[in-house]
Amino acid sequence: MTQHVRDVMTARPVTVEPVASVASVARVMRDENIGAVLVAEQERLRGLVSDRDLVVRVLAEGGDPERTTVGDACSGDLVTVGPDDELRQAVAAMREHAVRRVPVVDGERNVVGVVSLADLAIERDPDSALGDISAAKPNR
Template sequence: MTRRVHRVHEVMTGNPVTVEQLTTLAEAARVMRDAGIGDVLVVDRGRLRGILTDRDIVVRALAEDRDPAETTVRAICSTDPLTVKPDDRVDHAVDLMRRHALRRLPVQADDGELVGIVTLGDLEVERDPGSPLSAIAAAEAMPR
């Protein structure tokens, strides 16, 4: 039996949530809360500039006494994120995440359009649907 090669577009979460880089942390946190997610992609006129996580808000902003109503996401987000393409092999995404200790990778089409995000949870659901991490990832994806 031949093992099927899986592509990123088969496991990614489509329609990634984005915020402009001049969005305040408070607004970005509300976007995350309302979408039930822990990260947003940071863009400047539609072009990817970074990733902001809920942990970034706590560790890089609140712990340093930055005002979330005044601080922009550009000031604390991770910049120049690594990306993958929708047709890249899942093994390539796993390798990048492992080598760079990443939990998520934006997915960009050849024209630069953001089409998704692939997370550790997405990959675990694909690799081992019965694993505890897979069950947690599936539960987090359900509406609250």
């Protein structure tokens, strides 16, 4: 049976406006126990910012996390998939572009979800180390 992106994606992912400060987004990531958020304006995808982006693009460059916006730190050139795409297409896109997360958008680039490497591990190989770790409760 063919699986679709909508079958494994995280629906209603955390999104932030491009004007949000890096510090505020870091706190959102901590509070939500996530490693990335989608950057959107009025639900239209503008970018994705990961915890690594915040470190490499802002902190390591001496940026002020209270004054630097996620709009300045996010990846804007994104690979996306649609909710009705076959899951194998999302996997192929992740492999080809060496990314761990792919935003899911409708035809108008409105954010409807995100599919991550962890989602795939839990769905396809829950007994693997990655599947096990991804399904575990956070250790705060």
